[in-house]
Amino acid sequence: MTEGKNDLRVGLIGYGLAGSVFHAPLIAATEGLALDTVVTSNPERQDRARAEFGAGLRCVADADELWARADELDLVVVASPNKTHVALATAALKAGLPVVVDKPLAGTAAEARELAALADERGLLLSVFQNRRWDNDFRTLRKLIADGELGDVWRFESRFERWRPHPKGGWRESGDPEEIGGLLYDLGSHVVDQALVLFGPAVRVYAETDVRRPGAQADDDTFVAITHAGGVRSHLYVSATTAQLGPRFRVLGSSAGYVKYGLDPQETALRDGKRPTASEGKDPWGVEPESMWGRVGAGESPLTGGGRPEPTLPGDYPAYYAAVAAALRGDGENPVTAHEAASALDVLEAARRSAREGVAVTL
DSSP: OOOOTTOEEEEEEOOSHIIIIIIHHHHHTSTTEEEEEEEOSOHHHHHHHHHHHOTTSEEESOTHHHHHTGGGOSEEEEOSOGGGHHHHHHHHHHTTOOEEEESSSOSSHHHHHHHHHHHHHHTOOEEEEOGGGGOHHHHHHHHHHHTTTTOSEEEEEEEEEOBOOSOOOSGGGOOOGGGOOSTTTTHHHHHHHHHHHHHOOEEEEEEEEEOOSTTOOSOOEEEEEEEETTSOEEEEEEESBOSSOOOSEEEEESSOEEEEOSOOSHHHHHHTTOOSSGGGOSSOTTOOOGGGOEEEESSSOGGGTOSEEEOOOOOOTHHHHHHHHHHHTTSSOOSSBHHHHHHHHHHHHHHHHHHHHTSOEEO
16 A cells, blocks of 8 residues: 555544445545545454555554554544444544535434534534435536526436345345434435535425335335525435336426436445556446436437437546645545534424324425
């Protein structure tokens, strides 16, 4: 593992899916950041981390070892199970360390705002890893809206659907409220964040959540409807039980619509061991084939040739940590603030209440 003299040293807590697939590779690929320490008590995960990032990588079993070395670190990344996010982020900030926390930042908006206040009080960066702001389709949609290609957007449909008819188990599918599991807080954190980024604050939320699969304990088929202050309506679907997948986006405006199928390729690439570096080879990072491009048009279904193909911008997860590094050096803004995360949690909490009580919730 090579480390530049002036690199910011990063401690990563957690080396499960989030830590090993997303955070560690992206940190290591970011100029100006160096992965210094990984916290995991699992010996096999420690061995995997050293195998990828070099024998010089520190691997420790407990986050307390980070706080004891706080003066040797420049950033802590929390990629551990959801229920630990608030406690670990609090400890990092109290140790004087800037922190990145995987989504969801907390279980409630109130906890998120308490963390934001603590970070502001200490003058420390607190950022939330909302990587899907840098998905290829989302970047493309933002450009279409900014360029006025769709006119005034009236309705935003967003689907993050999978076909996983058999639960895998683990804390993400636990019915224990303390685990903060279920799709509403998992994939829902992404689609709600995207809707708020695109169309602004929510004023009304309606939701339906179901536990469909035998043996499942947490919601695995969820729908959320948001009315935004500007009048746009967002219809958001997250599911593990979708036998026929719908479009990732269907966005309807006064001039045209945009329909896009398929997921951004970056997660699959990271899972397959590919890395966003210049030495990776000939394939550019985050680029999808032309056959996967969405279509922009009006009056006819894109599946029958309506509209024109819209080139999909490359996905760019590396941009998140590049922005974090710039913010730490005083050269840029926090890419995703805790206050933004709290606004998304307001919606998630309202959705949970709506589904439980069968009512629409006004914010």
